[in-house]
Amino acid sequence: MDEDVEIRERLFHNVVREYVIGFLLFILLYIVSYVIICAYRKQPDRDEYCAVDTEDATVYRIALWLCTFTLSVSGGAVLLLPISIVANEALLMFPNSYYLQWMNTSLIHGLWNSIFLFSNLSLFVLMPFAYLFTESEGLPGYRRGIMSRVYETALVLFLSAILICGLAWVLSAIFNEDKASRKALFDIWDFYLPYLYSCISLLGVVMLLICTPIGFARLFTVMGELVMKPKFLQNVEIELDVLRLEEDNLLRKLESADKRLSNGHGNDASHGKEAVKERLDGISKSKRELEKRQKVSPLRRNLGYPIMMLFLLFLTCMSVLMVAKNMIELLIGLKALPVSTQEIVLGISSLSALGPIGAAVEITIIIYLMVTSVVGFYSCPLLNRLQPRYADTSMTKVIGNCVVIVVLSSALPVLSRTLGITNFDLLGNFGRLDWLGNFYIILTYNLVFAVATAICLATKFTSSLRAALVDHFEQAFVHGRQTLSRHKGLASATMLVKDD
Numbered sequence: 049m050d051e052d053v054e055i056r057e058r059l060f061h062n063v064v065r066e067y068v069i070g071f072l073l074f075i076l077l078y079i080v081s082y083v084i085i086c087a088y089r090k091q092p093d094r095d096e097y098c099a100v101d102t103e104d105a106t107v108y109r110i111a112l113w114l115c116t117f118t119l120s121v122s123g124g125a126v127l128l129l130p131i132s133i134v135a136n137e138a139l140l141m142f143p144n145s146y147y148l149q150w151m152n153t154s155l156i157h158g159l160w161n162s163i164f165l166f167s168n169l170s171l172f173v174l175m176p177f178a179y180l181f182t183e184s185e186g187l188p189g190y191r192r193g194i195m196s197r198v199y200e201t202a203l204v205l206f207l208s209a210i211l212i213c214g215l216a217w218v219l220s221a222i223f224n225e226d227k228a229s230r231k232a233l234f235d236i237w238d239f240y241l242p243y244l245y246s247c248i249s250l251l252g253v254v255m256l257l258i259c260t261p262i263g264f265a266r267l268f269t270v271m272g273e274l275v276m277k278p279k280f281l282q283n284v285e286i287e288l289d290v291l292r293l294e295e296d297n298l299l300r301k302l303e304s305a306d307k308r309l310s311n312g313h314g315n316d317a318s319h320g321k322e323a324v325k326e327r328l329d330g331i332s333k334s335k336r337e338l339e340k341r342q343k344v345s346p347l348r349r350n351l352g353y354p355i356m357m358l359f360l361l362f363l364t365c366m367s368v369l370m371v372a373k374n375m376i377e378l379l380i381g382l383k384a385l386p387v388s389t390q391e392i393v394l395g396i397s398s399l400s401a402l403g404p405i406g407a408a409v410e411i412t413i414i415i416y417l418m419v420t421s422v423v424g425f426y427s428c429p430l431l432n433r434l435q436p437r438y439a440d441t442s443m444t445k446v447i448g449n450c451v452v453i454v455v456l457s458s459a460l461p462v463l464s465r466t467l468g469i470t471n472f473d474l475l476g477n478f479g480r481l482d483w484l485g486n487f488y489i490i491l492t493y494n495l496v497f498a499v500a501t502a503i504c505l506a507t508k509f510t511s512s513l514r515a516a517l518v519d520h521f522e523q524a525f526v527h528g529r530q531t532l533s534r535h536k537g538l539a540s541a542t543m544l545v546k547d548d
Contacts, residue, residue, distance in 0.1 A: 069155060070159060070162060073124070073159075077123040078116060078120040081120040082116045085116055087438065087439070088436040088439065088441045089439075089442075090442050103192075103197075108443060115175075118170040118175055119454075121163065121170050122458070124163050125457040125461070126457045129460075129464055129470060130414060132394075133407050136395060136399060137398065139151060140396075140397070140398055141404070153394045156394060167454060170450075171454055172209075173205070175450060175451050177201055177202075181198070182444065184200045184201050184204075248458075250483055251455065252455040252456055252458060253459045255421075255455065256417075256459055257500070258424070258428075259456075260420050262504055263422070263423040263424025263425075266420075266423050268357065271356055272353070291334060291335045298327055302325070302328070364501070364505065366409065367416070367467075371494050373468060374467060374468025375498070378490065385484060386462070387484040417463065418456070418457065421460075434449060434452065466494070468494070
């Protein structure tokens with residue numbers, strides 16, 4: 049009897065501890081997400097949703113809370129694999145440590161199931177509700193107020209859910225002809241949500257397939273704009289002194305131009321003053337850049353850019369090599385498909401042949417894939433209109449960006465496992481997606497990803513060479529045409545002389 053009580057107490061404390069850890073992690077992600085959204089959203093007094101009355105301001109705040117919740121869930125989805133890999137390696141290195149007993153298999157399984165549930169909730173309920181709520185005006189015949197807009201939003205959302213359920217049932221009837229699958233569709237929790245999320249995850253993985261190779265090439269340009277490029281033959285102090293002297297000279301010219309204007313020499317003095325002002329603005333800009341460069345240490349100024357470019361190139365090459373290795377192992381039969389087949393127990397074996405170092409590389413590449421996918425998404429020609437602007441993003445765009453981020457982040461674990469970036473099996477419903485068991489889809493996805501990445505990188509690094517070659521051939525073509533026309537002119541002149 050005492051042993052049963054002790055076991056129940058232990059289970060109770062474990063469950064409470066898991067809930068507390070999950071809640072603390074959610075609070076941390078929620079705070080970070082709120083800070084990010086507040087940095088990019090348009091200020092409340094400038095936004096059209098809350099500039100009219102207090103009712104619109106309340107709607108704005110509710111939509112902001114829902115977007116913050118969705119973004120925090122997205123952050124949790126990005127951290128799923130890194131947290132799981134760190135927990136496995138920590139338990140493997142310190143199996144008997146008292147301070148790491150809370151990092152157990154049950155906690156990791158709970159996090160995966162919670163993220164799956166909240167991703168569905170955010171994608172299918174909260175974000176549609178937030179958008180419809182901001183666009184609602186209230187049901188006709190009801191007294192104007194918040195509740196009228198809530199009723200209208202709930203009604204439209206319910207009708208949309210019925211429509212989506214019908215489409216899902218039709219798709220299931222088309223692709224799965226057996227009656228059992230169609231009957232199982234009425235079981236919302238065990239069949240409908242996983243089936244619908246399987247379609248959404250497939251969409252997210254396709255988006256990652258398109259955006260990630262583009263992000264690989266685009267990220268080099270973005271980091272080149274953010275990191276200071278080295279100029280080894282540049283003496284910052286001497287150039288600053290030259291700019292200061294030139295600035296003083298231009299200021300004296302402005303004073304003389306003002307005096308000439310006051311003496312009545314209007315036209316010449318005004319034109320000269322405008323030219324001096326433009327030159328002075330350019331010098332002031334160059335001076336600010338040099339002063340900023342002067343504040344940076346010489347080591348960072350000269351080595352920061354090459355080290356960052358080499359680091360990005362290393363991560364990109366490692367990603368491509370991992371994908372190539374995964375394709376070979378799939379073809380040979382050394383690696384199984386990413387569909388989940390068994391429960392995982394942490395701390396049994398390392399996920400990488402290199403141990404903790406390999407696990408650190410895997411975590412870095414997983415986060416790198418997420419960053420490149422976001423950069424690639426906002427670099428696409430039509431999708432860049434959705435890119436948020438600092439302190440100038442409307443609530444509608446905030447909702448759209450949150451939907452994009454939650455789709456990409458929830459597909460990130462599937463992408464990482466499909467490409468063979470990590471050997472950590474997908475837990476919970478993430479590993480029960482229908483298309484993960486199709487060998488041809490997985491192999492084709494790996495092949496397309498590797499080829500698209502190679503093409504994007506080759507296009508990026510050979511763009512200047514191709515432009516130089518095209519320019520050279522154009523100049524050669526123009527020169528050839530000029531030479532030919534010159535020869536024709538000389539020939540015609542010679543014929544005229546002979547006729548005379």
